[in-house]
Amino acid sequence: MKSFLCGLTLLLAGQAWAQGPVITQANLESVTVYSTGVEMNHKAKIAVPAGSSEILINNVANVLDENSIRIGAGANVTIMSVSFTRDYLKQENRTPAYLRVEDSLKSARRGLSRLEAAYNAEQNALKILEKNQAIGGANTGVNVAELAKMVDYNKAKQVELSNNMIAIAEKQAEQQKIVARLEQQLAEESRDRSGAGGQLLVQVMAGSAASSEFNISYISPNAGWTAFYDLRAENTNSNLKILYKANLVQNTGLDWKKVKLTLSTGNPAQSGNAPQLQAWMLRYGSPAYYANQSAYQNRIQAKSSVTRAIEGAAPGIQVETSAAEDRSLSNYTALVENQLSTTFDVELPYDIASNDKPHSVSLKEYSLPVRYKYYAVPKADPDAFLMAEVSQYEKLNLLPGEANIILENMYVGKSYLNPYATTDTLNLSMGRDKKITIKREKVMEQSGVKLLGSTKKQTFTYEIRLRNGKREAVSLLLKDQYPVATDNNMEVELLEASGAEINKETGVLTWKLDLAPGATQTVRISYSVKYPKDKVISNL
Template sequence: MKKILLLCLISPLLWAQSTPVQSKIENVKVFLNGAQITRSAQVSLPIGKTELLFKGISPQINKQSIQVKSESRFTILSVTHQLGNLLDKAQQEEITKIENQKRLIEDKINIEENNLLLFKREEDMLLKNQVVGSLQAGMKVADLKESVEYQRQRMQEVLMKKLEFEKNIQKLEEEIKKLNQQLTDINARKDVQMSEIVVTVLAKEPVNQAPVSIAYFVKNAGWTPTYDFRIEKLNQPVKLAYKANIFQYSGEDWKEVKLSLSTANPYKSGTAPVLQKWVLGERNDYSNYYNNVEEKESQIINANQSEVWGRVTERANKVGIPGASVYLKGTTLGTTTDANGNYRLTIPPTFYGKHATLVFSSVGYKTEEKTISSNRIDAVLDDDAKQLNEVVITGYGGGLSGKVAGLSIDNDRDFSKRTIPLDITERDAPTSQTFDILIPYTILSDGKVTTAEIKAESIPAVFEHFCVPKIDTDVFLHAHIIDWEKYKLLPGEASLFIDNTFLGKSTLDLSNKDTLSLSFGRDKNVIVSRTKLKSYQKKQALGSNKTEQFSYEIIARNTKNEPINLIIEDQFPTSSNREVSIDEKEAPEAEINTDTGKVKWRLNLAPVREYKVSLKYTIKSPKSGWVTAE
């Protein structure tokens, strides 16, 4: 009896009870490549061992990164990772519930159809009675009128009842369709494997509602910096908007979570390289060093580089198709075109360069498929006469808004990107920066880009106009930022604006540069012309050589109401032939590079003024040869 009692006392400590845990994603720290997710839960434990089962976790999890934290009222014995089916008991119960609802609605449809059949038969009887009544002889006129009036009223009631039952049947069939769609969505996920984390804990006393958090790292997520540079006046600083393009397709949705953005890259090796012995004459290959210490995912997943964009137009009128569907074949990743037919879609790096295919479709048009061969993929759709009869467009107001084939359209909406308002704090880590987004936000596992504005700055800049009239007489506006390092910028894509007018995009290259230069495009308010003056050719009295003189006049005109700094570049020709020489070079007030022949004027042009510079040189060459100098 004592032995049996002893086994009963220690059994709770030997055998673990398995308990599913409902957890919620609270925080996500997004790195340049990957993300760390933190889930929280409340658990109640009996005395002894318990297996806490966390389900519905991303299949892209890094098993070595799992961390579990809890209060000290129980001990964590082990943490293991396993793969499980996405459908759990709750979802199986949901399927059963939906199927029961379907059966109830189908029974109602049968009842409505039987009632409809009865009234159809009564309608047939009334029609036959009208014919028989009209053929009967000897009926009084009053009786005939009364009979006709009764049949007319009854026929009206029958027809109204028929219409009522038909509408009821239609509504019930719509409910069946919705339930079928719910079943389709659930069944589509039944074969998807998700991660499960099993945490074995030991409690020496009962525990009620104790907080537990688990953290883990997932790939197929990240963010890339992007910038807006704006100029209003040349005597004012450049306005910088520092933004982040956040994306993820890790397999689990981030709903109403606190986001942090880190400039760190966990896949990049943190180990410093070590110089090896250098023997002259032998090849020193340091590339293997990085192959040994870094994983395959060491490259930053760049949302911009992994995006495709383009325009979907109709062949007949060459106009953009709004609301057209664009999706990556074999996946659920997709988007729709904007009011002008433009789209932008993030392509997972795992698909990039592997003959991935985009599918373009729209109601009223034939579906088109295109293999991704570049970042820009345009599509031209042909009319589908069969579908055209079914297209319904409703819209009101001056712009295009409303619905096209069930897709919402808004003239001001960017279908490919979601935007988070500016509400972020910044903090420095020893080797990186972190930006904390203060408002909860949702980022679905669909690969689409969510843009968050990190911070805004006013940056002092030196503005210069630049022109090479020998090639192009247009003048380009450059902004030079000297102390750009203190703004802690990262390489990324930059959008350029002047007076809220979009000028185009540029790439922010920060490698080994003391000054960050940005080109804001062509300034039509500064006019430069280059004119070739009359040249002459003279023959020398002795020898077989000839000498030609070339002369050019360059005129720069500032039509702006403010002074500008203008750099004009030109060049003298150079010769690699001993028999050809360039002499009598003249470029007053210019900087001349004797090695390259480049000539540079630095001019300060007052408002509504012009300035002239000149370029002259002679070329001495054999009479039998020919020289082109333009």
């Protein structure tokens, strides 16, 4: 009797497995998007049979980290195992737009093939005609009249065939352009991977049949976001408005429909192991030099905290909210500072297509009191740049990213915001101002070369003329430089600097100028370099 019951149990279990898995769909509820990677959270209502069974959950990401899968179910259900799989027998999802472009491309390629066939037919006819031109020399019985007719026929036919080939070649070129454009559009449409998700095969054990809610979460690498900004200023007397946005891209195979978004500055793939130091072994090698020292030399020198205290501390950061902004998307975003990261919880549900294209998400909007100044390095660029100095910027939780600049309600270009500067003031470039003209010219009569025994002395003199074409006074930070000797046989002497602040280590000269409306000002820099006359300084 006991063996009969065991056999019956095995038979029933085999019948349960033979029935196949329970198939269901997972509903995407929320996502947490990291700079690289996304945590996706689903829910599924599943009728679980009693005993052991398999559940096949569709509508999950096309690629995921299996070690990150977490599934919770009711108290009556025990999760035995979970595995990720793909249904390779299912046809690849193609959107209606993809199918329309694909049909157009097939038709265009057929048209191109027909043109190529027509061109080849005309070309072959021309070759046959050219071979038959020898008939007059091979058949001596052809009289002059027949030969003349044959020449006229060949000539007319050659012209006709050549013209046909030219016309067909022109049509081929146009058709090839159409095919190329359709191929490019098809490649664009193929980026839409919606409907190409994966599956989770879950083995469960249930004490009794019941309907249970499954909570599913995992990490997928096929999503991420970067920060970008709009920098707006009405004029140089107004506050600077920073619209903090996210460029979000996802290619998980699922279109996110009305999901709750959370954006995090953390990295789910970052190792949690604390670093350890190894022995630091010194070795001889070639000296290393900075590839672009001018980037360091021309860097804006931010005011120190001591200087700012003397001049008076800048007012603190304020977040302004006007009546018009109360409909602003940024008011539906909550910023949460965690121990190791910052998250933006977006209350409004979003639709994000799985097409590997950037989607803009508004996060926060700040209105900041700033100091405006102009900055120019005419040796490197002839234009003046408007700069905005922001204090206490670390409170804004900004990330590096591109910024659109809108000045006086006009788009003036792009900049780059880097909040990881080591200074206590963030300098934001607000673009070029053509109303401030700067011209740097070499003064030839005060420049030249002299030979002094075994040495050569070169003198350089430059004049920088500035004009303020604006209706208001401006403060301008002007920079130039003179060379720095790197050898005992070199001797550099600064002859004139027009009152500039001098950094002898870097050779950078700095002028702080105040220009009245319509005013002009001139500064001059002059220096000499003495070195052995049998040497050549390549970068002088």
